Amino acid sequence: MRVQLEPSYVLHARPFRETSLLLEVLSRSYGRVGLVARGARGSRSRWKGLLQPFRPLLLSWNQKGELGTLTGADQVASPPALEGEALFCGLYANELITRFLQRQDPHAGLFECYQGLVSRLSAGELSQPALRMFEAELLTSAGFGLQLDHESASSNAIDESGWYLYDPETGPRRMDYRESEVKELVSGAALLALKSGEIKDQHFRELKALMRKLIRYHLGGKPLNSQALFY
DSSP: OEEEEEEEEEEEEEEETTTEEEEEEEETTTEEEEEEETTTTSTTOTTTTTOOBTOOEEEEEEEOSSEEEEEEEEEOSOOOOOOTHHHHHHHHHHHHHHHHOOBTOOOHHHHHHHHHHHHHHHTTOOHHHHHHHHHHHHHHHTTOOOOOSBOTTSOOBOOTTOEEEEETTTEEEEEOTTTOOOSOEEEHHHHHHHHHTOOOGGGHHHHHHHHHHHHHHHTTTOOOGGGGTTO
């Protein structure tokens, strides 16, 4: 299979053999893809310094088996200036994609969400809302979509004033906040904010705790390397 000028982002690059790179890429039409960039680390490589995370690229490759061979790379916009917290959030998002998604499994919606996340981080916007929306879209793409509009095992709508215990397998179950000893409760207001995308400051702590819980569960408790940096 020959792919031409596919909108893509490099998620991770590591040395491969003497002068090449092994790339993990998120593409719009083909999902996560593994590519070999032959000679990319050579002093005369046409791709030297180009195959970096967060840069919007148009990539071309030949695919035979699990790994493809990169044949072309063009930068379509200036690389975003990610540093500090924004950089750590981007690295965290990249690791989530490589941990949750299988290769050759396209998710155009997730690609657009990731593109928006990188844009917002580079613009200096608050990282929490964009990161929570990305996490929710990623879980949906991986087959672990969140239930945010009604209680588990019932048709009762989520009450903005209620408090819920979110089970990773079954969804939210309403609890009495005053009597419950459970410390992992999330408000109905926060769940509805995540559903609508209108996440406000007061929802940050609850939704961060909720997403960490769900991601940890679906990864089987295995830690994320990027958490040591920031998250």
